[in-house]
Amino acid sequence: xxxxxxxxxxxxxxxxxxxxxxxxxxxxxxxxxxxxxxxxxxxxxxxxxxxxxxxxxxxxxxxxxxxxxxxxxxxxxxxxxxxxxxxxxxxxxxxxxxxxxxxxxxxxxxxxxxxxxxxxxxxxxxxxxxxxxxxxxxxxxxxxxxxxxxxxxxxxxxxxxxxxxxxxxxxxxxxxxxxxxxxxxxxxxxxxxxxxxxxxxxxxxxxxxxxxxxxxxxxxxxxxxxxxxxxxxxxxxxxxxxxxxxxxxxxxxxxxxxxxxxxxxxxxxxxxxxxxxxxxxxxxxxxxxxxxxxxxxxxxxxxxxxxxxxxxxxxxxxxxxxxxxxxxxxxxxxxxxxxxxxxxxxxxxxxxxxxxxxxxxxxxxxxxxxxxxxxxxxxxxxxxxxxxxxxxxxxxxxxxxxxxxxxxxxxxxxxxxxxxxxxxxxxxxxxxxxxxxxxxxxxxxxxxxxxxxxxxxxxxxxxxxxxxxxxxxxxxxxxxxxxxxxxxxxxxxxxxxxxxxxxxxxxxxxxxxxxxxxxxxxxxxxxxxxxxxxxxxxxxxxxxxxxxxxxxxxxxxxxxxxxxxxxxxxxxxxxxxxxxxxxxxxxxxxxxxxxxxxxxxxxxxxxxxxxxxxxxxxxxxxxxxxxxxxxxxxxxxxxxxxxxxxxxxxxxxxxxxxxxxxxxxxxxxxxxxxxxxxxxxxxxxxxxxxxxxxxxxxxxxxxxxxxxxxxxxxxxxxxxxxxxxxxxxxxxxxxxxxxxxxxxxxxxxxxxxxxxxxxxxxxxxxxxxxxxxxxxxxxxxxxxxxxxxxxxxxxxxxxxxxxxxxxxxxxxxxx
Numbered sequence: 001x002x003x004x005x006x007x008x009x010x011x012x013x014x015x016x017x018x019x020x021x022x023x024x025x026x027x028x029x030x031x032x033x034x035x036x037x038x039x040x041x042x043x044x045x046x047x048x049x050x051x052x053x054x055x056x057x058x059x060x061x062x063x064x065x066x067x068x069x070x071x072x073x074x075x076x077x078x079x080x081x082x083x084x085x086x087x088x089x090x091x092x093x094x095x096x097x098x099x100x101x102x103x104x105x106x107x108x109x110x111x112x113x114x115x116x117x118x119x120x121x122x123x124x125x126x127x128x129x130x131x132x133x134x135x136x137x138x139x140x141x142x143x144x145x146x147x148x149x150x151x152x153x154x155x156x157x158x159x160x161x162x163x164x165x166x167x168x169x170x171x172x173x174x175x176x177x178x179x180x181x182x183x184x185x186x187x188x189x190x191x192x193x194x195x196x197x198x199x200x201x202x203x204x205x206x207x208x209x210x211x212x213x214x215x216x217x218x219x220x221x222x223x224x225x226x227x228x229x230x231x232x233x234x235x236x237x238x239x240x241x242x243x244x245x246x247x248x249x250x251x252x253x254x255x256x257x258x259x260x261x262x263x264x265x266x267x268x269x270x271x272x273x274x275x276x277x278x279x280x281x282x283x284x285x286x287x288x289x290x291x292x293x294x295x296x297x298x299x300x301x302x303x304x305x306x307x308x309x310x311x312x313x314x315x316x317x318x319x320x321x322x323x324x325x326x327x328x329x330x331x332x333x334x335x336x337x338x339x340x341x342x343x344x345x346x347x348x349x350x351x352x353x354x355x356x357x358x359x360x361x362x363x364x365x366x367x368x369x370x371x372x373x374x375x376x377x378x379x380x381x382x383x384x385x386x387x388x389x390x391x392x393x394x395x396x397x398x399x400x401x402x403x404x405x406x407x408x409x410x411x412x413x414x415x416x417x418x419x420x421x422x423x424x425x426x427x428x429x430x431x432x433x434x435x436x437x438x439x440x441x442x443x444x445x446x447x448x449x450x451x452x453x454x455x456x457x458x459x460x461x462x463x464x465x466x467x468x469x470x471x472x473x474x475x476x477x478x479x480x481x482x483x484x485x486x487x488x489x490x491x492x493x494x495x496x497x498x499x500x501x502x503x504x505x506x507x508x509x510x511x512x513x514x515x516x517x518x519x520x521x522x523x524x525x526x527x528x529x530x531x532x533x534x535x536x537x538x539x540x541x542x543x544x545x546x547x548x549x550x551x552x553x554x555x556x557x558x559x560x561x562x563x564x565x566x567x568x569x570x571x572x573x574x575x576x577x578x579x580x581x582x583x584x585x586x587x588x589x590x591x592x593x594x595x596x597x598x599x600x601x602x603x604x605x606x607x608x609x610x611x612x613x614x615x616x617x618x619x620x621x622x623x624x625x626x627x628x629x630x631x632x633x634x635x636x637x638x639x640x641x642x643x644x645x646x647x648x649x650x651x652x653x654x655x656x657x658x659x660x661x662x663x664x665x666x667x668x669x670x671x672x673x674x675x676x677x678x679x680x681x682x683x684x685x686x687x688x689x690x691x692x693x694x695x696x697x698x699x700x701x702x703x704x705x706x707x708x709x710x711x712x713x714x715x716x717x718x719x720x721x722x723x724x725x726x727x728x729x730x731x732x733x734x735x736x737x738x739x740x741x742x743x744x745x746x747x748x749x750x751x752x753x754x755x756x757x758x759x760x761x762x763x764x765x766x767x768x769x770x771x772x773x774x775x776x777x778x779x780x781x782x783x784x785x786x787x788x789x790x791x792x793x794x795x796x797x798x799x800x801x802x803x804x805x806x807x808x809x810x811x812x813x814x815x
Contacts, residue, residue, distance in 0.1 A: 003156040003163040004145050006113055006138035012159050013077045013111040013138075020045050022075055022111060023054055025141075025155055029065070032148035032242035033263075036060035042073070053097065055107075065144050067132065071105040081114045085135070093129060106130040113138045146259040150245045165252040169244035169267065173226040176219060180342035186227035188313030189335065192306020193224070199300055200228045203284070204240060208262070210280040212299035214289035217402045220335050221288035222246065222267055224302060240265060250275055257283065290402035305333045322672065329674065330419045336403045337417040351398060351405045352424035359394045360405055364425050365437045367478025368414035375470035383440050412474055419675065422485045427494040434501060438512055441479050444471050445516055445535075449527040456565045460572065473530055480534035481674075483509050487538050488675045506539075513539035517546035522560025525550070529561065529574035536581035537673045543581065544594055551601050564609045571610040578602075579618045583670040586622050588678040589632035596622070596640050600648035616651065618670070620658045625694035626686055627667035631679035634690055638697045645705060653705060653712070659698050660719040663768065692724065699727050703734045710745025713738075714752045721760070721770055728770075732777050739784050750785040751796060753778055754806050761808025782806060 012018045024044035031037070038058035043050065055073030062068035074092065076084035085108045092106070106124075114120075117135040124133040136144070145152040154168040167175075177184040190197055196213075203211045215221040229240045244265040247253045253268055257279050265284040268276040276285050289299060305313075310333045314324040331337040340349075351360060362384045369376040377388045384391040395413070398404050405424075407416050415421045447470060451462035462468065490505025491498045501508045513535060517524075528535060536543040550558035561574040579599075586595045599622075602615035622629045623637055630637065645652040686694075706712045713735060720728060742749065757779055760770045770778075787793045797803050 003149075003152045003161060003166070004142060004159075006142045008156075008159065008161065009111040009138040009141055010113060017159075018111055019077045020048055021158070022077065022109070023048065025151070026055060026073065026075065026109060028151045028154070028238075028242050029141075029144050029148050030057060030059075031238050032151050033063050033144075034059055034061050034066055035239060053092075064147075065136065065140065067105040067107075067134075069105070069131075070099070070103055071107055072099065073107045073109060075109045077111055079112070081110050081112055081137075082116065082120065085110070085114075085120060089124065101130045103131055105132040105134065107134045107136065109136045109141070111138055111141065148242065149256045149260055149264065150242055153245060165248040166256065167246045167248075168241070169222075169226055169229070169246055169265070170241045172222065172246045173230065176223055176226075180339055181344060182317045182319065182342070184223070184335070184339075185313060185317055186230045187316055188305070188310065189220075189223050189227040190231065191309025191313050193303055196224070196300055196302055197228055200225060201232075204229070204265070208280060208282055208284050210277045210285040210287060212287040212289055213302060214299050215302040216290070216334050216404065217336050218269055218288040218290050221290075221302065222269075222286075223335070225267070225286055225288075305335075307333065326674070331417050332407065334416055337420045340420060341417075349403050349405065349424060350401070351403075354428065357425050357428045360398075360421065360425055361429055361433060362391070363395060363406055363413070363415065364418075364421050365429075365433065365479075365482055366475065367418055367481050368412060369475040369478060370411055370472035371408075371413060372411040373472040373475070376472050376475045379440055379444065379471065379475065383436055414474070414478070418478075418481055418485060419489070422482075422489060423493060426486075426490070426499060427497075429500060431500045431502075434499070434508070437482070441483070441512060442516060444476060444479055445528065445531070446524065447471060447527065448523050452523050452526060456563060459565045476531050477534065480531040480538065483512065483538035484534055484675050510539045510542045513542040514545070517542065520546060520550065520557065522557040525558050525561050525578075526574045529577040532577040533581040533584050533671060534674070536585055537676050540585050540588070540591060540676075544585070544591070544598070547578075547582075547598055548594075551598065551605075556605065559605055559607075562607055562609070564611065566610075573609060573611050576611065576613045579613060579615060580671040583618055583622065583629065584673045586618075586630050586670070587672060589630065589636050592622075592630055592632045592636065593640050593643055596644050597647055600644050600651045603651045604648060616654060616658075619651075619655050621668050621670050623655065623659055624667050625659060625661070625698065626665070626691050627669075628684055628686065629670035631684055634694055634697070638694075638701075641698075641701060645701065649705070656698055656702050656705070657715045657719075660702065660716075661695055661722040662719065663722050695724065696727060699723065699731070703731065706734070706738075708738050708741040708743070710742045710747075710749040712745070713742070713749050714745065717749070717752050717756060720756065721768065728774060732774070732781070735781055739781055742785070746785055747787060747792060750782065750787065753782040753785065754796070755804045757782060757806040758804035758808050761806075764808070779806060 021044055023042040027040065027042035027044070030040060030042075036059065038060060040057050041053075042055040043052075048054070053072050054075040057066070057071045057073070059066055059068055059071070072092070074085075074088040076088065078084040088108065089106070093101075096104075114135065114137040117137055121133050121135050124130075145155065149166070150168045150170075153163055153166045154171055156163045157167075157171055200211070200213075203209070213221040213224060215224065225244075229237055229244070231237075232240065243263060244267065245256060246267045246269060247256060248269050250270055250272060253266070253270070253276060256264065256266065262282040265286065266276065266279070267286045267288065269288065270276075273287050276287070279285060287299075307328055310328050311321075311324040314327060315321065319327070327338060327341065331341065350356065362380070366380060366383065369380055371377065371392075380391060381388040392413070395406055396408075398406060399408055405416055405421055407414055449469060450467035451459045453467055454462060454465060458465065486499065487506045487509040490501070490508075493499065499505055516535070520528075525532075547558060550556050558578070561578050564571045564573045566572070579602075582595050582599060585591050596619065599615045599619050603619065606615055608614075621627075623641065628637065632640070641652065641656070644655070702716055706716055716731065720731060723731060756770075757775055760775055761772075763769050764772070
């Protein structure tokens with residue numbers, strides 16, 4: 001079995017590709033057959049047009065085709081071989097380019113068969129000009145390629161022969177990594193696996209032996225080896241790649257090991273690996289194992305890619321930060337699942353075929369559960385309609401298969417990728433499955449948290465008092481997660497045919513959530529806090545209707561979520577999950593108005609507490625001008641704020657002040673839905689122009705609502721120096737118009753203006769200092785506000801050790 005023969009090489013010689021790439025082939029053959037190289041240079045591709053030797057090599061070892069010491073190479077693809085060889089020889093004899101010819105071996109290479117090469121070589125040797133003279137033609141190259149099968153397999157594919165059952169590791173990686181868009185990169189595969197990387201590196205440089213690596217699929221194990229090699233220094237990388245072959249059948253494996261006796265890195269993918277291991281004294285044998293291999297004892301089990309490294313690798317591939325988080329969550333950081341989600345066309349997994357799918361459907365609906373939780377076991381048995389042990393026994397068969405759809409981590413059963421499983425399996429669900437799922441969903445989600453039977457100060461010790469929920473948080477999250485998947489993707493499965501439901505998927509979920517939240521008391525709202533963001537994502541309309549209905553009651557049941565409990569270290573409250581749920585939906589421009597009014601009501605009713613996450617803070621983060629946490633554009637956001645001013649004026653005023661610019665400001669990222677997409681954008685970038693327009697818009701609202709309240713004017717003037725210059729002029733003009741009408745808070749505003757004057761005049765050379773021209777205008781207003789009462793007029797001088805003087809104070813002047 002030869003992948004490249006002399007006829008192939010002669011046909012290749014007719015092409016321009018041969019002229020450009022034959023030097024590259026020679027270089028690869030050299031690197032594939034020796035390792036002790038002092039210097040090597042074989043320009044290829046576009047570099048062949050430059051003057052100089054076609055190749056130059058200094059080797060510390062000798063083989064059949066590579067002389068020890070210095071050798072110089074000339075390469076010709078011309079049909080008239082002798083003419084080309086003679087021209088090159090005479091040219092280099094006249095100008096050796098600074099070499100001592102008595103120390104160098106001259107080698108001429110042609111991809112054609114030269115029948116008279118020995119006669120020509122003998123003639124040149126008699127001249128005793130070079131240390132030795134050699135010619136390698138197509139027959140020599142054919143034999144040399146047999147000694148370097150990885151190069152042979154690579155070249156065969158390069159010229160269009162495509163050898164069966166054998167692939168160079170480099171070609172294998174190119175095919176495997178580029179099947180996705182964007183292509184996989186080595187850094188992704190290696191992330192967080194330092195221990196395994198070190199073991200593979202040590203194996204590569206050790207004496208020939210076998211090593212076994214187990215991952216979720218054999219391909220992932222091979223990809224890991226390729227990724228390790230591809231991240232080595234250039235010389236080492238080329239050395240190992242040119243000796244590495246992926247072999248798919250025993251016949252090809254025997255051929256490779258027969259033609260090349262030692263020094264290869266072979267990756268057999270066939271089942272009878274004993275045949276391969278038998279050659280591990282002569283070659284490095286890499287055995288990729290899938291999870292179903294429970295026989296091999298001596299093996300490296302590849303750990304899960306680290307979350308941080310997985311996200312970093314995806315970002316390096318050009319995937320947005322938001323999508324990297326979703327892929328990390330939706331794929332369980334398993335490359336096979338990720339490949340299906342990034343591939344334009346993906347192979348249907350074995351477990352998703354019609355004869356296998358039924359055993360997974362029930363696990364699909366539940367999503368995940370705890371085996372050591374009796375309530376979970378009972379519910380799984382109920383929905384499966386078989387004893388729990390019978391059901392899980394059918395799942396265990398898949399735990400050790402390649403590309404498993406389900407995982408068992410400790411006592412937790414969970415789908416490897418809920419989205420992947422849903423898209424593959426949901427077309428097999430029938431109407432009765434959904435009816436059954438609805439019943440168990442309501443049973444689980446309507447359970448009231450038993451800890452609420454205790455006094456608030458004892459709830460953190462609920463487990464001690466035996467007040468433990470019947471169902472696990474994992475089960476509750478799994479069910480809520482399935483509701484989201486049905487709502488968001490249900491109508492898209494089955495080639496757009498949707499699920500076996502009486503109406504569209506979103507309506508079905510809306511009805512279920514409406515039934516769940518109908519007339520919910522504070523205990524149910526509180527009990528749902530662990531999954532409320534998912535409930536909101538599953539059915540935004542039913543969720544918002546229920547929240548609005550609850551807020552309209554007297555007293556509002558939902559406000560029970562704001563009660564705080566404390567343990568030894570911190571405070572706890574369920575209201576944070578309500579805010580996260582609302583923040584998640586606020587990304588939708590169409591829902592922003594409703595959510596803003598809801599948050600406005602919550603802010604008005606907020607009893608306060610030690611926990612910093614409050615409704616007013618959620619509003620600020622949503623509308624923050626330089627980092628808005630919504631996909632609504634600026635015009636939509638400003639209109640929504642107008643609505644809030646109309647409905648909740650006091651809350652709106654506080655929000656507007658908090659949205660005014662600050663020299664040093666901080667923002668935060670709000671909760672985002674897991675699966676529901678509210679915009680084609682992945683992030684809401686704000687331009688400088690839009691930010692400036694936002695400041696102007698907010699300031700106009702502020703000036704329209706500030707009135708003649710001195711305390712409100714104090715809040716405005718706190719931000720004065722951070723306003724754009726034109727807007728500062730507008731503020732002073734408005735204040736000038738109102739100043740004679742200010743009664744309430746007049747003294748406070750007078751003090752605030754003096755503070756501004758003192759600070760900016762004391763540091764007049766600072767970049768942030770206001771120009772004296774503006775300070776003069778402020779001083780005019782300051783003087784108009786001066787109290788008539790003598791005590792109030794001078795009292796401020798005695799309120800502080802270092803009074804704020806309107807004329808400012810020079811640095812170092814303490815008099």
